[in-house]
Amino acid sequence: MQNMPNKTPLANNHISVDCVVFGFDGEQLKVLLIKRVGEDGGEIFHDMKLPGSLIYMDEDLDDAAQRVLKELTGVKNIHLMQFKAFGSKNRTSNPKDVRWLERAMESRVERIVTIAYVAMVKMDRALSQSLLDEYQACWVPIRDMKTLAFDHNQIVKEALVYIRQFVEFNPLVLFELLPRKFTASQLRVLFEVVYDKQFDVRNFHKKIAVMEYVVPLEERQKGVPHRAARYYKFDKKTYNKLRK
Amino acid sequence: MQNMPNKTPLANNHISVDCVVFGFDGEQLKVLLIKRVGEDGGEIFHDMKLPGSLIYMDEDLDDAAQRVLKELTGVKNIHLMQFKAFGSKNRTSNPKDVRWLERAMESRVERIVTIAYVAMVKMDRALSQSLLDEYQACWVPIRDMKTLAFDHNQIVKEALVYIRQFVEFNPLVLFELLPRKFTASQLRVLFEVVYDKQFDVRNFHKKIAVMEYVVPLEERQKGVPHRAARYYKFDKKTYNKLRK
Numbered sequence: 001m002q003n004m005p006n007k008t009p010l011a012n013n014h015i016s017v018d019c020v021v022f023g024f025d026g027e028q029l030k031v032l033l034i035k036r037v038g039e040d041g042g043e044i045f046h047d048m049k050l051p052g053s054l055i056y057m058d059e060d061l062d063d064a065a066q067r068v069l070k071e072l073t074g075v076k077n078i079h080l081m082q083f084k085a086f087g088s089k090n091r092t093s094n095p096k097d098v099r100w101l102e103r104a105m106e107s108r109v110e111r112i113v114t115i116a117y118v119a120m121v122k123m124d125r126a127l128s129q130s131l132l133d134e135y136q137a138c139w140v141p142i143r144d145m146k147t148l149a150f151d152h153n154q155i156v157k158e159a160l161v162y163i164r165q166f167v168e169f170n171p172l173v174l175f176e177l178l179p180r181k182f183t184a185s186q187l188r189v190l191f192e193v194v195y196d197k198q199f200d201v202r203n204f205h206k207k208i209a210v211m212e213y214v215v216p217l218e219e220r221q222k223g224v225p226h227r228a229a230r231y232y233k234f235d236k237k238t239y240n241k242l243r244k
Numbered sequence: 245m246q247n248m249p250n251k252t253p254l255a256n257n258h259i260s261v262d263c264v265v266f267g268f269d270g271e272q273l274k275v276l277l278i279k280r281v282g283e284d285g286g287e288i289f290h291d292m293k294l295p296g297s298l299i300y301m302d303e304d305l306d307d308a309a310q311r312v313l314k315e316l317t318g319v320k321n322i323h324l325m326q327f328k329a330f331g332s333k334n335r336t337s338n339p340k341d342v343r344w345l346e347r348a349m350e351s352r353v354e355r356i357v358t359i360a361y362v363a364m365v366k367m368d369r370a371l372s373q374s375l376l377d378e379y380q381a382c383w384v385p386i387r388d389m390k391t392l393a394f395d396h397n398q399i400v401k402e403a404l405v406y407i408r409q410f411v412e413f414n415p416l417v418l419f420e421l422l423p424r425k426f427t428a429s430q431l432r433v434l435f436e437v438v439y440d441k442q443f444d445v446r447n448f449h450k451k452i453a454v455m456e457y458v459v460p461l462e463e464r465q466k467g468v469p470h471r472a473a474r475y476y477k478f479d480k481k482t483y484n485k486l487r488k
Contacts (some may be wrong), residue, residue, distance in 0.1 A: 015259065015331070015357050057355065061331035085329040085359045087259070087305035111301065113259050113357070115329045169413075 014105075016114040017065040018052030018152065019080060020159035021073075023123035024177040026186060028141045029193040030123065031156055034072050035136040036149050038100035045096070049149035050156070051137065052114060054105070065117040073137035080117040083162045084155075087113035091151050100149070118159040120173055142193075164195060171211075175234040181217065183229040184208055208232070213239035258349075260358040261309040262296030262396070263324060264403035265317075267367035268421040270430060272385045273437040274367065275400055278316050279380035280393050282344035289340070293393035294400070295381065296358060298349070309361040317381035324361040327406045328399075331357035335395050344393070362403040364417055386437075408439060415455075419478040425461065427473040428452055452476070457483035 021032040033048040051072040055064035061082065070076040089111060092098050101109045123139060142160070147153060167174050174190055188204045199207070208214050213235045220228040265276040277292040295316040299308035305326065314320040333355060336342050345353045367383060386404070391397060411418050418434055432448045443451070452458050457479045464472040 055331070058333055060333055061329060061357070082329065085305060085326060087299070087359065089302055089304055113305070113359070115331065115357070 014054055014109070014112045016052050016054050016112050017061060017068055018050045018086075018114045018116050018155055019065055019069045020050060020116060020118045020156055021069070021075060021078070021080075022118070022120045022159070022163065023139050024120070024190060024193065025123045025139075027189060027193075028143075030139040030141050031145065032073055032075065032137060033140050033145075033148070034138075036100065038096065038103075040096045040099070047149060048140065048146070050152045051135075054112075061115050065115075072135050075121070075137075078119045078121050080119045081166075083116055083118050084158060085113055085115050086151060086155055088151065094150070097150050114155075116155050116159065118162055120163065120177060122177055160196075167194060172236075172239060178234070181219065181231040181233055183221065183231060185229060187214070187232070212242060258298055258353070258356045260296050260298045260356050261305060261312055262294045262330075262358045262360050262399060263309055263313045264294060264360060264362045264400055265313070265319060265322070265324075266362070266364045266403070266407065267383050268364070268434060268437065269367045269383075271433060271437075272387075274383040274385050275389065276317055276319065276381060277384050277389075277392070278382075280344065282340065282347075284340045284343070291393060292384065292390065294396045295379075298356075305359050309359075316379050319365070319381075322363045322365050324363045325410075327360055327362050328402060329357055329359050330395060330399060331355075332395065338394070341394050358399075360399050360403065362406055364407065364421060366421055404440075411438060416480075416483060422478070425463065425475040425477055427465065427475060429473060431458070431476070456486060 019032075023030045023032065032051060034051050036047050036049045038045050038047075051069050053064075053068045053072070055061065059067070062080070065080045065082075066076065069078075069080070091114070092101065092109060092112060098109055101112075142156070145153070145156065148156070174194065177190060178186060184205060185201075187208065188199050188201065191199055191204070214232050215235045215238075217231045217233055219231045221231070222228065263276075267274045267276065276295065278295050280291050280293045282289050282291075295313050297308075297312045297316070299305065303311070306324070309324045309326070310320065313322075313324070335358070336345065336353060336356060342353055345356075386400070389397070389400065392400070418438065421434060422430060428449060429445075431452065432443050432445070435443055435448070458476050459479045459482075461475045461477055463475045465475070466472065
């Protein structure tokens with residue numbers, strides 16, 4: 001903060017938080033979205049958006065992210081990481097978004113800077129049912145995502161880039177998305193959806209072999225129509241030792 | 245953004261940008277600060293703060309950071325990276341800060357969320373002289389930094405953590421702080437100030453040996469009182485090849 005010249009109007013902004021929660025169901029990477037109902041030129045429209053809302057006056061940013069996510073989706077106590085502030089003046093350039101926002105906020109909307117958070121969770125988390133009625137929170141496969149409200153497609157895209165860099169140096173978070181015992185193929189699929197590229201099966205086995213914290217078990221899959229695959233487990237002790 | 249319950253007052257915030265610019269003079273890591281003059285209980289006080297200010301209504305965040313840095317210090321066209329939004333409600337808990345801010349802004353101050361940027365530059369950059377008169381921008385060694393305005397000590401601290409993680413995977417930025425030809429000792433001092441720890445001289449030579457993009461030259465220092473050290477250069481081609 002410094003003395004402000006008086007000639008240029010200051011941004012009397014509102015500040016929101018938006019949460020990008022990625023889930024993995026064993027096959028696909030999905031993102032948690034909520035429904036938005038609005039009106040455009042007399043027509044009712046339905047589309048989707050990230051769970052997000054304005055912050056309260058007496059609320060820190062991290063607290064606001066947790067509150068908003070819980071209020072809109074029922075998902076709580078997850079590790080939300082702040083990854084970027086989105087503050088382009090074009091965020092609210094779509095009149096459809098502005099009208100929706102002004103009705104929702106019951107005030108004039110000038111410009112909103114949003115602080116974006118990201119998390120990765122197992123998809124067995126319960127979405128609150130009463131909230132589901134109101135906001136219809138749901139998991140949408142990244143590949144099937146349509147045009148979202150505001151700049152939310154951009155926010156999801158940048159959240160993915162952030163997550164890819166993050167797991168590179170903190171692979172732990174990936175293993176938290178898997179069951180306690182997992183097959184090489186399950187791990188490969190997870191890598192494939194996070195990095196959005198194919199990994200050669202044989203090379204991936206070599207990759208696993210050098211991950212000292214991925215330990216092969218004597219146990220194999222049971223009752224599968226194909227050749228039963230070996231199970232692996234994630235060894236957190238070894239992981240932590242290697243990280244020191 | 246979602247429908248807001250009406251019971252809790254919304255944060256009608258102002259948004260600022262703050263720039264943490266680190267410089268290296270060959271020996272020390274310094275941070276670019278500006279002077280602040282305020283009044284507290286009838287007493288005039290002088291202290292320091294990061295170059296930062298409110299954003300304009302029609303200005304994107306990145307543009308605001310570049311503008312503010314240039315206006316307050318004369319430093320321009322540097323690679324400022326957004327690294328974190330600071331939005332604790334306690335940011336403006338010090339009455340001294342609030343009074344200073346309200347006088348500077350000529351309006352009531354409720355709460356300010358600041359988007360923090362960080363950059364590393366060579367210290368041969370000129371600080372604008374006319375601006376120097378007004379804001380007295382200056383380079384302060386990290387170790388000598390006193391209590392800054394607002395939460396700026398915290399912002400500098402987190403910027404350092406960010407920079408350490410960043411150079412780990414983008415060592416290129418470190419070499420941009422060095423002269424074209426540098427000695428092993430100059431490189432070691434740079435690592436030491438960035439990581440804030442001592443590196444053993446012999447081990448550091450081994451570390452250099454495995455950095456394929458640090459190439460020893462035939463040339464040695466001239467006219468030095470001690471044993472003339474070999475020069476090295478940074479080979480960007482090799483660096484880029486290895487990064488692929």
